Amino acid sequence: MAAVGSRAGLDTISMCTEGQDGLVYMQGCGQGEGVGVQKKLNAGTEWSADGNLLSFPRSSGVDLPYRSPESVEMDEIMAAMVLTSLSCSPVVQSPPQRDLLPGDMECCGGELSDSGSSGYWSWDHGNVSPAPSPSVTEMDRSLGQLTDEGLHMELDQAACEEPEARRCKSMSRGAYRCLWPGCGKVLTSRVGMKRHIRILHLGGGSEQSRREEDFYYTEVSSEDEETAPPSPAPSFSSGTWTSCSSTQSQSTPGPQDAPVQSSTLSQSAPSSVWQIHTEHLYQACAPIQVTVSPGSPTFCSWTPSGDVQQKPQIPAFRSRSVSVGEQWLQRNSAPTRSQTMSASPSRGHCSFRKGRGEAKKCRKVYGVERRDQWCTACRWKKACQRFPD
DNA sequence: GCTGCCGGGGA
DNA sequence: TCCCCGGCAGC
Numbered sequence: 556m557a558a559v560g561s562r563a564g565l566d567t568i569s570m571c572t573e574g575q576d577g578l579v580y581m582q583g584c585g586q587g588e589g590v591g592v593q594k595k596l597n598a599g600t601e602w603s604a605d606g607n608l609l610s611f612p613r614s615s616g617v618d619l620p621y622r623s624p625e626s627v628e629m630d631e632i633m634a635a636m637v638l639t640s641l642s643c644s645p646v647v648q649s650p651p652q653r654d655l656l657p658g659d660m661e662c663c664g665g666e667l668s669d670s671g672s673s674g675y676w677s678w679d680h681g682n683v684s685p686a687p688s689p690s691v692t693e694m695d696r697s698l699g700q701l702t703d704e705g706l707h708m709e710l711d712q713a714a715c716e717e718p719e720a721r722r723c724k725s726m727s728r729g730a731y732r733c734l735w736p737g738c739g740k741v742l743t744s745r746v747g748m749k750r751h752i753r754i755l756h757l758g759g760g761s762e763q764s765r766r767e768e769d770f771y772y773t774e775v776s777s778e779d780e781e782t783a784p785p786s787p788a789p790s791f792s793s794g795t796w797t798s799c800s801s802t803q804s805q806s807t808p809g810p811q812d813a814p815v816q817s818s819t820l821s822q823s824a825p826s827s828v829w830q831i832h833t834e835h836l837y838q839a840c841a842p843i844q845v846t847v848s849p850g851s852p853t854f855c856s857w858t859p860s861g862d863v864q865q866k867p868q869i870p871a872f873r874s875r876s877v878s879v880g881e882q883w884l885q886r887n888s889a890p891t892r893s894q895t896m897s898a899s900p901s902r903g904h905c906s907f908r909k910g911r912g913e914a915k916k917c918r919k920v921y922g923v924e925r926r927d928q929w930c931t932a933c934r935w936k937k938a939c940q941r942f943p944d
Numbered sequence: 945g946c947t948g949c950c951g952g953g954g955a
Numbered sequence: 956t957c958c959c960c961g962g963c964a965g966c
Contacts, residue, residue: 938949
């Protein structure tokens with residue numbers, strides 16, 4: 556707007572100038588008489604009979620103090636921002652006004668104004684890359700959509716004069732998703748996201764809330780933002796959040812989690828189950844012995860040895876006839892006896908004394924006279940292995 | 945008392 | 956590990 560380029564702060568216009576655009580710029584003539592009034596020969600300008608300016612439709616800042624065109628544009632943007640902020644969220648009345656101070660913007664851009672004196676977000680400057688800044692039209696569109704985003708755009712535009720500010724602009728290309736439960740809002744600016752979290756979720760601009768802002772948003776790529784629904788992104792904060800949340804408990808495990816869990820179970824569960832099973836068998840040793848196979852020392856003696864898997868293979872019931880015992884004697888050789896003997900000391904857990912079985916033992920079969928023919932257990936006064944019950 | 949066998953101990 | 960035996964409990 557070329558018409559705004561005059562120094563409206565002056566009470567009088569002493570001269571007229573002609574701009575480079577061919578327009579004649581009117582400088583205030585004041586109340587002095589005899590002063591010639593020159594008209595600006597441009598459409599939309601009306602002059603009164605005495606030469607005073609009656610209206611100046613093309614200019615909205617006639618009475619504004621001198622400002623650069625950039626500042627005027629920023630004023631408009633800020634005004635729109637304030638109005639938008641007030642209309643959208645009554646909570647953000649105070650902070651946006653604070654952040655909209657020209658001094659903040661012209662100093663270091665939005666990043667510095669947001670970080671304030673704490674400097675917690677200083678690391679943001681290290682992860683940037685050059686990127687084009689949004690145009691004014693884009694900013695205007697953004698203003699109508701997202702207040703926070705518009706703020707950031709505005710701040711970026713204000714900081715475009717400095718190299719460091721360009722880095723701030725480049726960060727606006729990334730998207731930031733709010734991880735606050737039930738929110739999932741996605742903003743294109745880190746500052747806006749921080750402000751969003753601080754104001755809407757953390758409930759204020761305290762120092763503590765500023766520190767916690769970073770934990771409630773995550774950076775997502777533009778592709779992810781377009782396609783992916785609100786979900787934690789693979790970042791540190793998101794990982795922490797995911798781990799703390801009940802996502803795994805309430806939803807089906809993902810493709811990556813399922814194998815991990817299954818593998819974990821496949822490795823740990825069998826041992827645990829085996830241990831429990833062993834313990835249960837061990838504890839159930841007595842009733843099984845009493846009710847199912849009374850007088851069977853083998854079953855109980857082998858249980859604590861840990862070879863539970865093989866136990867069912869051993870016949871729980873054996874014929875108590877001597878012939879079967881002889882067959883068992885033929886089938887079983889010395890190693891079997893030694894194995895049983897090695898496990899026999901563990902029978903101390905089954906401290907109960909079984910009732911006397913009906914099966915004949917080596918003593919009865921061979922007699923004391925033929926003690927050398929007894930099985931080792933019988934000779935040692937142990938449970939007979941040749942004719943177990 | 946006989947028998948089966950657990951628990952302990954010695955070599 | 957092998958061997959023996961005291962002792963307990965069931966019959």
